[in-house]
Amino acid sequence: xxxxxxxxxxxxxxxxxxxxxxxxxxxxxxxxxxxxxxxxxxxxxxxxxxxxxxxxxxxxxxxxxxxxxxxxxxxxxxxxxxxxxxxxxxxxxxxxxxxxxxxxxxxxxxxxxxxxxxxxxxxxxxxxxxxxxxxxxxxxxxxxxxxxxxxxxxxxxxxxxxxxxxxxxxxxxxxxxxxxxxxxxxxxxxxxxxxxxxxxxxxxxxxxxxxxxxxxxxxxxxxxxxxxxxxxxxxxxxxxxxxxxxxxxxxxxxxxxxxxxxxxxxxxxxxxxxxxxxxxxxxxxxxxxxxxxxxxxxxxxxxxxxxxxxxxxxxx
Numbered sequence: 117x118x119x120x121x122x123x124x125x126x127x128x129x130x131x132x133x134x135x136x137x138x139x140x141x142x143x144x145x146x147x148x149x150x151x152x153x154x155x156x157x158x159x160x161x162x163x164x165x166x167x168x169x170x171x172x173x174x175x176x177x178x179x180x181x182x183x184x185x186x187x188x189x190x191x192x193x194x195x196x197x198x199x200x201x202x203x204x205x206x207x208x209x210x211x212x213x214x215x216x217x218x219x220x221x222x223x224x225x226x227x228x229x230x231x232x233x234x235x236x237x238x239x240x241x242x243x244x245x246x247x248x249x250x251x252x253x254x255x256x257x258x259x260x261x262x263x264x265x266x267x268x269x270x271x272x273x274x275x276x277x278x279x280x281x282x283x284x285x286x287x288x289x290x291x292x293x294x295x296x297x298x299x300x301x302x303x304x305x306x307x308x309x310x311x312x313x314x315x316x317x318x319x320x321x322x323x324x325x326x327x328x329x330x331x332x333x334x335x336x337x338x339x340x341x342x343x344x345x346x347x348x349x350x351x352x353x354x355x356x357x358x359x360x361x362x363x364x365x366x367x368x369x370x371x372x373x374x375x376x377x378x379x380x381x382x383x384x385x386x387x388x389x390x391x392x393x394x395x396x397x398x399x400x401x402x403x404x405x406x407x408x409x410x411x412x413x414x415x416x417x418x419x420x421x422x423x424x425x426x427x428x429x430x431x432x
Contacts, residue, residue, distance in 0.1 A: 117215075122273045123418040124212040129277025130410075131205035132224075135198045136254035137285030139247040140309040141168070141292055142188055142198075146243055147305050149181045157181055164188075167291045168196060185243050190235055198250055199235070202228055217264035220257065227253040272353045276413070279350040283343050284406040286310070286333055287399040294395055303329045310341050330395060331388050343402060347380040350409070357417075372412035379405045 145164050149157050161179035165171070168188060191197040195204050206228045209221055230249075238246035258278075265271045293306050304324050307313040316324065316332050336342040354373040379402065391398065 117269045119418050121212050121215055122269065123414070124208040125215065125270050125273040126277040126413070126418070127208045128205050128212065128216075128224075129274040129279075130281040131195070131201040131208065132254055132257055133278045133281035134196065134285060135201040135205070135250055137282070137289065138168070138188055138196070138198050138201065139250040139254075141285070141289050142185060143244065143247040144289070144292065144302070144305050144309045145184065146181055148302055151301070151305075164292055167288050170194075170196065189238075189243065189246060198246075199231055202231060202250070212270075215270045217260065219260045219264050223253065223257045223260055227257075269357065272357055273417075276350055276353045276357075279346045279353065280406045280409055282341065282346040283350070284403050286341065286343050286346070287402040287406075290330065290333060290395070291399045294399070307332075312339060312341060315339055327388055327392050330391050334383060334391060334398075335386070344380065344383060347376055347383065351376045351380060354413075370412075370416070372409045372416065375405060375409050375412065 141164070145160065148155060149160065158179045161181060161184040164184055165179065165187070170187065187194065187197065189198045192199045192203060194200045202224075206224045209216060209224045213221060234246050234249045238244075261271070261274060265274070289306065289310065293302055303326055304313065307316050307324065307329060310333065312332065313324075316329070319332065319336070320328055322328075332339065332342065334343045337344060337348075339345060351373060354370060354376060358370045358373060383398075383402075386394075386398075
């Protein structure tokens with residue numbers, strides 16, 4: 117596979133997941149502002165911008181929920197916004213038309229073309245209309261990827277990008293609620309934004325509290341949006357892409373795979389108390405891990421000095 121095609125697929129996975137999770141994070145933020153009369157809207161907006169890696173505006177009024185939504189949802193020049201991420205995913209899909217299905221391309225293209233109409237509706241009826249639209253379209257895209265793409269290297273790079281972005285964005289989602297009271301209803305909103313509320317209740321069969329929400333979203337081995345699940349998937353994909361894996365006797369040569377495996381192992385054996393005590397540092401570490409792994413994958417497979425094509429050895 118040509119490395120430019122692999123890179124396009126990798127970023128389709130990342131950008132589509134980024135759009136979905138940004139919609140989920142903003143949905144939680146707007147809901148908190150509406151439901152909590154004691155919440156300082158400006159401070160919450162600045163905290164959210166910091167979580168998303170964006171500088172806080174100098175003007176205090178520019179951090180209200182309306183302006184935060186403008187920056188993180190509707191700004192086409194910002195690749196971290198929803199509109200920017202959808203546009204970037206579509207552009208990458210244009211460069212990989214030969215290896216993705218027509219259904220995947222049509223889903224991304226139709227989503228992009230309908231964004232102005234959805235944005236207009238959101239301005240009239242409220243931002244939840246836009247957030248729900250993005251969540252539905254990205255869910256459709258994920259279903260088409262799973263249903264119409266062969267499980268070859270192209271699929272692996274797309275799922276690798278999706279898995280890394282999911283780890284990063286789940287960590288950001290938790291960071292956006294870490295200062296909340298352990299018994300706050302915001303933790304219920306957080307679970308619902310992840311599509312995890314019902315799965316959480318079936319797992320614990322008790323009221324929602326902060327420690328168990330963190331445990332579920334970080335460590336659950338059966339929920340596909342948990343950090344542990346996503347790290348395990350990324351590790352599996354990297355192992356399948358590593359053509360030298362049969363020859364490695366003492367260590368893993370792939371730096372990205374080593375970093376992912378180390379992060380998964382360090383997370384796997386933490387107790388709930390350790391999760392709660394170390395939560396801020398742990399979430400920052402997970403985001404840093406995703407950035408480092410992305411750089412390592414780029415250096416190995418996508419950089420100018422990387423092989424422009426390669427073959428994967430298949431065991432006999």
